[in-house]
Amino acid sequence: MPLLTREFNSGMYSVQLYYVAKVISLIPGLIIEPVLFTGILFWISGLLNGLIPLGQCLCVVFLTIHVSTACGLFFSSVFEEPTIAMAYLVPFDYLLMITMGSFIKLSSLPVYIQWIKYLSWLLHSTEALTIIQWHDVQNISCSTNESDYPCITDGAHVLQQYDFAEDDIYKNICIMILLYLIFNILGLIFLFRKLNK
Structure with missing residues (x-):
C-alpha cells in the first residue's frame, strides 16, 4: 500500500489500471493450480471419465477460485490491516461454508440465514460440481437393509438428497460470474476511496 499510495499520488497510473493489472497478474496462478488440482483429483478419485466432465469441472x-480471489481483493481493499481483514x-x-449444502440440508436452514446461500459461491460451486458428477448416473447399487440409511438408487436421488436441482447448473455459473464482477467492482471502489483519503 505505501508504494501504491506514493505512485498513485505522483500520477504514475490510475487506481483502475493498477487494479486491473493486479487481477491479470493473478490469472496464470489461478489457472495452473486448478488444472493440477482437478486433474489429480479426477485421476485419484475415479470421477466421471472423459474430457467433457473434466472440462465442466475445470470451468466450475x-x-x-476467481470469485474467492475477488472476495479476498475486496476485503483487502476495505480494511487497512491484513489482520483486521482476516478477522x-x-x-x-x-x-x-455452513450454507453450501454439504453440511446441512438447504431446506432446513433457518429463515434468518437462508438469504446467505445466494452469496455463497461455495454453494453454487458445490451444486454445479455435484450436478456434473451425478446427473447422468442411472443406477447405484445399494446393499444396505438398515432403515436409518436410505438406499439411493440413482443420480437424481443424490441431487434430491442435497436439495440440488439439475436445472440450476447454468444459474450457478451465472451467479458466480456475477459475484466475481461485484467483488471486483467493490474492491476497486474501496481501493479508490482508500487512496483518496
Missing part, C-alpha cells in the same frame, strides 16, 4: 473450479473474512467464510 476456475470460477470458484472479518473468517466468520464470513464460515457462513458461506
